[in-house]
Amino acid sequence: MSTTSINWFPGHMAVAVAKAKEATADNDVIIEVLDARCPMASSNPLVDSLRLHRQRPCLKVLNKADLADATVTTAWLGYFNAQKNVKAIALSCKKPGDAAKVLAAAKKLAPHRSDAFKPLRMMIMGVPNVGKSTLINALLKRRAAKVGDEPAVTKVLARYDLSPEASLTDTPGLMWPRIDVEADGLMLAASHTIGVRAYHESEVAVFLGEILLARYPRALAGRYGTQAVVTDGAGVVEAVAARRGYRLKGAGFDLEKAAITLLNDYRSGALGKVSLETPGNAPRLRAAHTLTEEKLN
Numbered sequence: 001m002s003t004t005s006i007n008w009f010p011g012h013m014a015v016a017v018a019k020a021k022e023a024t025a026d027n028d029v030i031i032e033v034l035d036a037r038c039p040m041a042s043s044n045p046l047v048d049s050l051r052l053h054r055q056r057p058c059l060k061v062l063n064k065a066d067l068a069d070a071t072v073t074t075a076w077l078g079y080f081n082a083q084k085n086v087k088a089i090a091l092s093c094k095k096p097g098d099a100a101k102v103l104a105a106a107k108k109l110a111p112h113r114s115d116a117f118k119p120l121r122m123m124i125m126g127v128p129n130v131g132k133s134t135l136i137n138a139l140l141k142r143r144a145a146k147v148g149d150e151p152a153v154t155k156v157l158a159r160y161d162l163s164p165e166a167s168l169t170d171t172p173g174l175m176w177p178r179i180d181v182e183a184d185g186l187m188l189a190a191s192h193t194i195g196v197r198a199y200h201e202s203e204v205a206v207f208l209g210e211i212l213l214a215r216y217p218r219a220l221a222g223r224y225g226t227q228a229v230v231t232d233g234a235g236v237v238e239a240v241a242a243r244r245g246y247r248l249k250g251a252g253f254d255l256e257k258a259a260i261t262l263l264n265d266y267r268s269g270a271l272g273k274v275s276l277e278t279p280g281n282a283p284r285l286r287a288a289h290t291l292t293e294e295k296l297n
Contacts, residue, residue, distance in 0.1 A: 006182070016174060033131055038188070041184040060088040062091070122169070125174060186208075205258070
């Protein structure tokens with residue numbers, strides 16, 4: 001397994017962090033949008049730091065639930081809902097009607113803000129490309145926030161009035177300056193949260209292949225014909241190349257093309273409903289892939 005450090009913190013994010021700190025004081029509820037396939041890896045520690053400092057309740061939205069393992073998502077909801085001053089819901093912001101769950105849940109966290117005299121003020125945060133802008137557009141019922149299939153489309157704070165009783169402040173997708181847990185960086189890269197220049201697709205695909213082999217071997221076998229002889233992530237990538245006929249000039253497999261195919265199939269849901277981490281295995285995964293100073297140097 002690679003011990004490459006995956007870190008991605010473009011310059012605009014440092015400015016956005018400072019502005020988000022200021023805006024926290026003016027909002028009643030912090031909404032954190034997470035990727036339902038890897039909720040812990042996609043949870044920015046900055047969000048909890050800001051909201052705890054200001055003693056604000058947090059609504060954790062597990063987005064892309066339509067791509068995640070439903071049983072695992074239920075376990076994550078239990079995990080987050082057991083935390084103090086936290087409410088968690090799962091949805092797909094692309095599904096009509098799902099966005100309404102957000103406003104209803106946020107109102108329960110701040111029942112004292114419920115009319116035009118005391119409107120509910122919410123701030124939405126999350127790592128890049130997790131679906132914040134799509135969710136905002138669904139709440140507004142119009143295309144106001146920029147949406148793209150690349151991380152970091154939104155770069156400035158913006159405020160939207162949902163109604164006379166509620167407003168929403170959008171923040172850019174925010175990473176943290178250093179990802180100390182290698183597994184977190186790899187899961188974020190696999191889920192297309194980090195800019196492609198910050199990692200090597202082949203390394204991320206091998207990591208993804210190992211998780212899929214351990215947790216969803218039938219999905220792999222059904223799509224790529226992996227057999228019992230495939231025992232690790234590298235073997236999964238090679239099996240993808242063999243099934244798709246990806247070959248270089250000569251006799252070797254085009255493993256880079258196969259890696260990209262595996263990543264795209266996971267991201268699009270072509271492999272089925274997949275969750276990369278569970279409340280039970282997340283601590284072990286993090287412990288096994290935590291970057292030490294020795295690994296970083």
